[in-house]
Amino acid sequence: MNSTVATPAKPAAATRPGSPVVINEDANHELAIRVEDLNLWYGEKQALKNINIDVFQKNVTALIGPSGCGKSTFLRCLNRMNDLIRSVRIEGLVEMDGRDVNARNMDEVALRRRVGMVFQKPNPFPKSIYDNIAYAPTMHDLVSRRADKDDLVESALRDAGLWEEVKDILDQPGTSLSGGQQQRLCIARAIAVKPDVILMDEPTSALDPISTATIEDLMDKLKTQFSIVTVTHNMQQAARVADYTAFFHMGELVEYNDTKTMFSNPNTKKAEDYITGRYG
Numbered sequence: 001m002n003s004t005v006a007t008p009a010k011p012a013a014a015t016r017p018g019s020p021v022v023i024n025e026d027a028n029h030e031l032a033i034r035v036e037d038l039n040l041w042y043g044e045k046q047a048l049k050n051i052n053i054d055v056f057q058k059n060v061t062a063l064i065g066p067s068g069c070g071k072s073t074f075l076r077c078l079n080r081m082n083d084l085i086r087s088v089r090i091e092g093l094v095e096m097d098g099r100d101v102n103a104r105n106m107d108e109v110a111l112r113r114r115v116g117m118v119f120q121k122p123n124p125f126p127k128s129i130y131d132n133i134a135y136a137p138t139m140h141d142l143v144s145r146r147a148d149k150d151d152l153v154e155s156a157l158r159d160a161g162l163w164e165e166v167k168d169i170l171d172q173p174g175t176s177l178s179g180g181q182q183q184r185l186c187i188a189r190a191i192a193v194k195p196d197v198i199l200m201d202e203p204t205s206a207l208d209p210i211s212t213a214t215i216e217d218l219m220d221k222l223k224t225q226f227s228i229v230t231v232t233h234n235m236q237q238a239a240r241v242a243d244y245t246a247f248f249h250m251g252e253l254v255e256y257n258d259t260k261t262m263f264s265n266p267n268t269k270k271a272e273d274y275i276t277g278r279y280g
């Protein structure tokens with residue numbers, strides 16, 4: 001992998017390593033996040049090696065690759081979640097709106113408002129359904145009047161496809177919902193602070209097939225408002241939901257491509273072997 005940044009707005013960019021082939025040129029190719037020469041170590045162990053990738057606004061980007069290849073580590077670089085791990089050392093650039101998210105003067109709380117996260121296991125706060133949604137926007141001073149909070153709670157729950165199921169039980173604990181509902185509650189909580197980007201780390205791996213399909217449909221709707229970066233082990237899911245797919249292997253970004261191209265005509269043997277189930 002050389003250090004050329006993936007700048008994919010035109011098909012010609014596909015000739016550059018790591019740059020996706022752009023099939024749908026009408027899609028949005030404005031930059032959400034630019035990553036340049038990103039390296040990460042846990043102590044002595046290097047987990048990310050010279051990653052260069054441009055993530056587009058209002059698309060779904062899937063991160064795929066064998067266990068331990070660095071997908072989650074990379075995802076956590078996008079909102080500085082790795083800062084919470086003491087042994088971590090990071091070099092390189094992760095840029096949003098022309099600002100390095102790792103800059104000393106970057107407000108981490110503000111960053112995590114702009115780059116929300118949904119985890120593998122639904123993790124509602126031990127609060128009511130209503131307060132799960134209203135808590136963060138209130139903390140960030142996005143709302144203060146009760147009527148505004150009510151509107152925000154309703155609109156986030158509607159956007160997460162959960163409103164009709166919970167509108168009469170808003171004062172019940174979030175944890176009383178089913179697993180799939182809890183995950184949609186966590187998505188509603190993430191979107192309530194109006195982020196630009198939503199990171200999802202295997203958001204459906206703990207869910208049944210019906211809840212999984214509901215979340216996949218939801219991702220398709222949410223990408224009209226938000227940029228979504230998702231880690232998945234499920235190849236069919238990546239093929240179904242993602243506009244772009246990045247294949248990681250042993251800490252390297254081996255291929256970054258339009259999803260249709262990745263799954264029908266990958267550029268690299270490693271990606272092809274992984275996608276066709278020959279290893280991983």
Ligand SMILES: Nc1ncnc2c1ncn2[C@@H]1O[C@H](COP(=O)(O)OP(=O)(O)OP(=O)(O)O)[C@@H](O)[C@H]1O
Pocket residue numbers: 042047065066067068069070071072073074085087
């Ligand atoms: N907190 C940590 N401390 C030390 N090493 C870590 C830590 N987290 C991850 N690693 C190591 O970094 C490498 C990348 O891990 P990461 O979890 O990012 O991979 P992944 O592709 O998301 O894997 P999986 O698909 O199994 O979730 C692995 O070798 C892992 O053991």
